[in-house]
Amino acid sequence: MTTPSDDQEVDNSPTAYELLGGDAPVRALVDRFYDLMDLEPAYVDLRHVHSPSLADARDKLYWFLSGWLGGPSLYIERFGHPRLRARHLPFSIGIKERDQWLACMMQAMNELEVEPNLAARLHQAFFQTADWMRNKGV
Structure with missing residues (x-):
């Protein structure tokens, strides 16, 4: 067992998983989003x-989030490293899709009454990830 050195902080x-309330609230967020x-x-x-059925996407986003x-690394346990950008390359993702994804997630967080400071922190992190996923200019 290792212990932190004097210059390391624990x-x-x-x-964020704990602040959201754990498994059930994360699942509820994903379900409301879709x-x-x-x-x-x-x-x-x-x-x-997305494909006509959102069932697979719901599960994958829930596992990933x-x-x-x-929280638990459910996605990695099933599929290994997420390789988000590579997995999303087949889909046309531009500014419009990014912004709709972010707005949809913000609406889901607002409707589920995610604490405002946590929602703002998550929105910023979601923006950085969603912007990195773009593979078309517009």
Whole structure:
């Protein structure tokens, strides 16, 4: 067993996964996100990037977010490293799709009453990831 040296600090602060409330709230966030994508006309371009059934996408995002937020590494246990950009290259993702993804996730967080400071922190992290996924200019 290793112990931190004097110049290393142990971060005992709760993870985003813990701050959200764990497994059930993460699943609820993903489910609301995909429900909104399916229902709201504002997300039509984002919806068209997905297959007719969202079941597989729901599971994969839930598994991914679980680990990304600091909880169990469900996605990695099933598929290995996420390789997000490589896995999304077959899909046309531009600024419009990025912005719809972010707006849809923000709406889901707002509707589920995610604590505002946590929602803002997650939005910033989601933006950085979503912007990196873009593979077309517009």
